[in-house]
Amino acid sequence: MHRRTARQVVKCFSVDCSQKSRSLTKTIRSYKMNKITAAKQNSLKIALVSVLALGATTLSGGASAANNASATATATVVTPIAITKSADLVFGSFYPGATTGTVDINTNGARTFTGGPVTASGAAAPAAAKFDVTGQASSTYTIAYAAGVTLTGPGAPMALTQISDLTGAGGATTLAAAGALSAGGTQSIYIGGSLAVGINQVSGAYTGNITATVVYN
Numbered sequence: 001m002h003r004r005t006a007r008q009v010v011k012c013f014s015v016d017c018s019q020k021s022r023s024l025t026k027t028i029r030s031y032k033m034n035k036i037t038a039a040k041q042n043s044l045k046i047a048l049v050s051v052l053a054l055g056a057t058t059l060s061g062g063a064s065a066a067n068n069a070s071a072t073a074t075a076t077v078v079t080p081i082a083i084t085k086s087a088d089l090v091f092g093s094f095y096p097g098a099t100t101g102t103v104d105i106n107t108n109g110a111r112t113f114t115g116g117p118v119t120a121s122g123a124a125a126p127a128a129a130k131f132d133v134t135g136q137a138s139s140t141y142t143i144a145y146a147a148g149v150t151l152t153g154p155g156a157p158m159a160l161t162q163i164s165d166l167t168g169a170g171g172a173t174t175l176a177a178a179g180a181l182s183a184g185g186t187q188s189i190y191i192g193g194s195l196a197v198g199i200n201q202v203s204g205a206y207t208g209n210i211t212a213t214v215v216y217n
Helices: 006-064
Strands: 082-087 101-105 111-115 129-134 140-145 158-165 178-180 186-197 212-216
Touching: 082 212, 140 158, 178 186
Parallel strands: none
Antiparallel strands: 082 129, 101 111, 101 186, 129 186, 140 178, 140 212, 158 186
């Protein structure tokens, strides 16, 4: 077995130390690199958290910045339409004849005869019926009339054929089917008619009902 000289031992020791020194240097460098890498990773994490937080803040800010709008709700209650009678249809007094005929009242109250009946004096002056309509200003409406009206009394019933207008001017030959209220919300309906009188119609008082119904369009 060979023995090492003192110089060889020293040289060997120097080599070992040099190798250990290099190894230690590498270890230190590796540690520093790992530390730097870890620091960078931490920096990236912090940056990512900051971005996420900023995004959340932006979204939250967008939500809180939402605007709103409002609308007004309105309603109009229309004045109900109404109709009232202000005058009756009056045929007045007359004599029957030996033939059938009619007694006619126009919308202006004028009375005429056809056939057998002739005029007779009496307390009640002939007149057209008048109905007053009220409601929402300038509104239009329809008018309906009762059909099959007759006047009944001591003798045979006398049939009534109605006519009407909205002016009371006379000359009407049909029934007004519609009307329009004035700016003040009023209008009148005038109703006349032709009363069929039989031969030698039994004397006495005869009555019947005429009806007008109004409805908004």
